[in-house]
Amino acid sequence: MHILALESSCDDTAASVIKVKRGQATCLSHIHFSQIRTHAKYGGVIPEVAAREHAVTVVPTFQEALRKAHIPLRAIDLLAVTQGPGLAPALSVGIDAGRILSGLFSIPLVGINHIEGHIASVWPCKGLRGGYAKTPELPALALVVSGGHTELLLVRKLGQYRLLGKTRDDAAGESFDKVATLLGFPYPGGPEISKRALQGNPRAILFPRPMLNDPSLDFSFSGLKTAVRYLLDKKKKRSTAYVADVCASFERAVVDVLIAKTLRAAKQANPKSVLLVGGVAANMQLRNDLAVECKKIGLPLFTAPQQLTADNATMIGLAAAFNKHNCGSRIKWKTMEALPGWELGR
Ligand code: KG4
Numbered sequence: 436m437h438i439l440a441l442e443s444s445c446d447d448t449a450a451s452v453i454k455v456k457r458g459q460a461t462c463l464s465h466i467h468f469s470q471i472r473t474h475a476k477y478g479g480v481i482p483e484v485a486a487r488e489h490a491v492t493v494v495p496t497f498q499e500a501l502r503k504a505h506i507p508l509r510a511i512d513l514l515a516v517t518q519g520p521g522l523a524p525a526l527s528v529g530i531d532a533g534r535i536l537s538g539l540f541s542i543p544l545v546g547i548n549h550i551e552g553h554i555a556s557v558w559p560c561k562g563l564r565g566g567y568a569k570t571p572e573l574p575a576l577a578l579v580v581s582g583g584h585t586e587l588l589l590v591r592k593l594g595q596y597r598l599l600g601k602t603r604d605d606a607a608g609e610s611f612d613k614v615a616t617l618l619g620f621p622y623p624g625g626p627e628i629s630k631r632a633l634q635g636n637p638r639a640i641l642f643p644r645p646m647l648n649d650p651s652l653d654f655s656f657s658g659l660k661t662a663v664r665y666l667l668d669k670k671k672k673r674s675t676a677y678v679a680d681v682c683a684s685f686e687r688a689v690v691d692v693l694i695a696k697t698l699r700a701a702k703q704a705n706p707k708s709v710l711l712v713g714g715v716a717a718n719m720q721l722r723n724d725l726a727v728e729c730k731k732i733g734l735p736l737f738t739a740p741q742q743l744t745a746d747n748a749t750m751i752g753l754a755a756a757f758n759k760h761n762c763g764s765r766i767k768w769k770t771m772e773a774l775p776g777w778e779l780g781r
């Protein structure tokens with residue numbers, strides 16, 4: 436079976452071709468067009484602007500994915516598009532592209548949950564750097580950290596989830612981006628903060644660890660961003676070394692909270708493995724420290740391959756390939772619409 440997958444929930448237009456043979460997935464192409472340069476001008480993603488860019492890019496992205504995979508459209512057995520959550524105008528462009536192909540060429544169409552896609556990014560897939568050979572042992576505890584989401588989910592299998600905790604305000608990636616804006620870095624600021632943090636002292640400034648002592652598994656990051664703002668308001672002249680200390684101390688606070696809550700969730704839910712996925716999973720401090728902590732408690736950690744941390748279509752194709760429930764309930768192209776607030780595990 437060949438799956439043509441498309442992702443357009445935010446500011447990345449991506450398409451991939453995934454081959455599935457006897458339960459083994461292989462990534463035949465992984466095409467990704469980022470809109471970052473456009474949105475950097477506005478300091479964040481403008482939904483209507485994102486949708487217009489998706490509309491321009493979507494056909495060339497599909498074409499490139501098919502060309503790289505050496506697969507004609509008629510050999511595609513299943514179309515998979517991100518149906519939600521995400522920005523409604525952006526999602527609609529990808530869904531409409533899928534609906535048109537499905538309707539015209541009679542290819543079944545399935546709508547995939549974007550968060551499930553992030554989770555599926557650690558499922559085994561050949562042809563990818565850093566991919567795993569084996570499926571994580573289930574149930575797994577997934578820490579999903581991205582620009583729009585910070586969630587702890589218990590994954591019983593792909594398609595069956597229990598939401599254990601989530602952010603009550605900003606997502607972890609969003610807090611990185613907002614602090615980066617305060618420091619004058621371009622959008623998205625997560626990678627720049629983690630780069631500067633390498634030169635700084637994580638203990639230089641004691642930022643709050645929001646909700647660390649709260650017994651729930653929920654997160655809150657907006658107070659942390661406000662603490663950084665107050666600090667920077669008082670210090671208008673900042674040396675490179677001082678900025679590095681702010682970045683390192685801020686990153687330390689976020690990572691501390693993410694890890695503490697993940698360990699607490701592991702204690703409560705007793706999973707067989709831990710998954711770290713989403714854009715913020717690219718953060719080396721988080722990757723390394725969570726690996727150390729998981730080792731201490733004897734749980735295998737599956738971290739998204741770097742190529743699949745940011746939004747991409749390979750993860751959407753993998754979710755389509757491995758979520759049997761999803762493929763069993765293919766939605767008709769005539770009726771599929773965007774689900775911008777689609778939550779997993781409720
Ligand atoms: O998953 P993703 O590509 O998009 C969403 O679904 O939101 O995540 C993007 C987020 C951005 O907030 C970006 O700043 C953050 O991931 N990010 C990072 C790093 N690389 C990307 N945050 C911290 N450290 C990084 N190295």
Ligand code: ZN
Binds near residue numbers: 713714
């Ligand atoms: Zn995402």
